[in-house]
Amino acid sequence: MDSFSNNLKELRSQKGFSQEAFAKKVGVHVTNLSKYERNISIPSLEVANRMADILEVSLDRLVHGENKAQTTIDDQDLLSLFNKAQNLSDKQKETVKDFLSAFVLKADLTQKLAQ
Incomplete structure (x- = not known):
């Protein structure tokens, strides 16, 4: 080490x-x-x-x-937010995950409907 x-x-x-x-x-x-x-x-x-x-x-x-996260996340602002989110309480982290999941789902559905 x-x-x-x-x-x-x-x-x-x-x-x-x-x-x-x-x-x-x-x-x-x-x-x-x-x-x-x-x-x-x-x-x-x-x-x-x-x-x-x-x-x-x-x-x-x-x-x-x-x-390793930095090798897959190019947006430094987004990476910084994810790093800061790690310091939130477990309940707050779940809220962030729920929000992000809903946002990504909506974006995916919007994209599929536009095709």
């Missing part, structure tokens, strides 16, 4: 977080964060998810250096 340690350090620096500030936001001791960045230790999935959320990237991007 050498790429994880490099990605973590790079993304943290890009966001302008010191190790101390980022560790506090994540809820880990700065010593642990330093170990993650030096590839000495690996965080739990829960901690890695919090890191990704704070860094505003997908877990794929943090762990692998790529964002």
Whole structure:
């Protein structure tokens, strides 16, 4: 997971977080964060998810250096909205999914009727 340690350090620096500030936001001791960045230790999935959320990237991007969703979603505004929607409550996420499903269904039906 050498790429994880490099990605973590790079993304943290890009966001302008010191190790101390980022560790506090994540809820880990700065010593642990330093170990993650030096590839000495690996965080739990829960901690890695919090890191990704704070860094505003997908877990794929943090762990692998790529964002799989980004390779399939070309519209950066839409991708940003989807990333932000991940931080909503479960009920709010369901509402977003219902709205999006209804909108796509309507667009599909409109297209089929126009043919």
